[in-house]
Amino acid sequence: MTERDDNPIDLGQYVLGLDNSVLREVAANACGCSVANVRAETEPLAWSTYGCFTGDKVILTLSYKTTAGDSGETAVYVKRQLRDPGHMETAHYQYLNSNEIPVPRFYSSHLDEEGLEVLFLENAEPNRDGNRILKDPENYHAFLSIAARVNGLTPEGQYGESLFYFGPRAETIDRGRLAVSALWDSATSGRLGNSMKELCTSEHHNALLTMADFLSEIVPAMERGYTIDDFTPVKIGRRRDTGEMLVCDFRTTGLGLRFADAASWTGCPDYAQKAGYKRRELADYYFSEYLAAGGNEVPFETLLEETHTLWQLGVLCGLSWWLDSHFKGHHSMEDAEWQAVCRERLETDLTNLLKSQTVGKNG
Numbered sequence: 001m002t003e004r005d006d007n008p009i010d011l012g013q014y015v016l017g018l019d020n021s022v023l024r025e026v027a028a029n030a031c032g033c034s035v036a037n038v039r040a041e042t043e044p045l046a047w048s049t050y051g052c053f054t055g056d057k058v059i060l061t062l063s064y065k066t067t068a069g070d071s072g073e074t075a076v077y078v079k080r081q082l083r084d085p086g087h088m089e090t091a092h093y094q095y096l097n098s099n100e101i102p103v104p105r106f107y108s109s110h111l112d113e114e115g116l117e118v119l120f121l122e123n124a125e126p127n128r129d130g131n132r133i134l135k136d137p138e139n140y141h142a143f144l145s146i147a148a149r150v151n152g153l154t155p156e157g158q159y160g161e162s163l164f165y166f167g168p169r170a171e172t173i174d175r176g177r178l179a180v181s182a183l184w185d186s187a188t189s190g191r192l193g194n195s196m197k198e199l200c201t202s203e204h205h206n207a208l209l210t211m212a213d214f215l216s217e218i219v220p221a222m223e224r225g226y227t228i229d230d231f232t233p234v235k236i237g238r239r240r241d242t243g244e245m246l247v248c249d250f251r252t253t254g255l256g257l258r259f260a261d262a263a264s265w266t267g268c269p270d271y272a273q274k275a276g277y278k279r280r281e282l283a284d285y286y287f288s289e290y291l292a293a294g295g296n297e298v299p300f301e302t303l304l305e306e307t308h309t310l311w312q313l314g315v316l317c318g319l320s321w322w323l324d325s326h327f328k329g330h331h332s333m334e335d336a337e338w339q340a341v342c343r344e345r346l347e348t349d350l351t352n353l354l355k356s357q358t359v360g361k362n363g
Helices: 011-016 020-031 089-098 130-135 137-151 157-162 170-188 194-199 202-221 260-266 279-292 300-328 335-359
Strands: 035-044 056-066 071-080 106-111 117-122 224-227 236-238 245-247 254-257
Touching (some): 020 071, 089 106, 130 137, 170 194, 254 260, 260 279, 279 300, 300 335
Antiparallel strands (some): 056 071, 236 245
């Protein structure tokens, strides 16, 4: 993955500096009619909007007049990634749309002076509360259905051959092992409070290191498939005119472990599920949608085993993020308040991981 250290031109300035013919094309694709002339304004967006936590983005408002003399106005979401993962998102939008996956409407794309891809997309309503999706069974099922329908696809041809692998590697598991050691150093020294100090015994330390060793053996051998990658509710938007659920942000879409998109939901044991959901019920729904979408026939128990293992890996590696965040602070919370949030999450995740070693993969 190539990081760029330079500072590209402001996205709003870049868009407003485009040739008017380009903006007319975007307006025409957005409104579905021939456009004679257009006037543009831009408004910057928060960096985390639409599940995209890198790059920059603006809302482009286009006031246009059609060749038939009618006037109108449309808002377009414009996104530019400030890193190159090796594959342009344009290809992902086109492929997913051709397979009837609900994604924002794609209007156009261009490369700026630095060769960075600039996307012009439907201005979907962002999901600002991920828990809202998970609390409502109908929305939760729609969310899982999107993952299943994507995971059931088998990209072929030039697009399929161009996909990169974004799944966990050996170094991913190494980070989990390092996270355990760093957590124990902080906890046993008392820097995370008495509760964490009591939980972080030498017995529990050895248990998690044994888990990491197990994951390092089994995860690299898992079957690969087509994945969205990091599939969470923050990647969900809504079509403004119909309310249809859309999946956004495909920066690292490609090849991954086949059930990775579902692991946080269908691999999570009942005792760790939010809002009282049952893991097997969620897994059964995802699996039926996956098979209906053309996914490979595998035993249901295999899905349960693989997603549970990937859930363990995700929680294990997540310990590092929460530990780092505890000491780095939060941009909108007081240190003491944020540290309490992080300590609670660390204790919960650690407790769930330890319990998962005794409950079993299919429970």
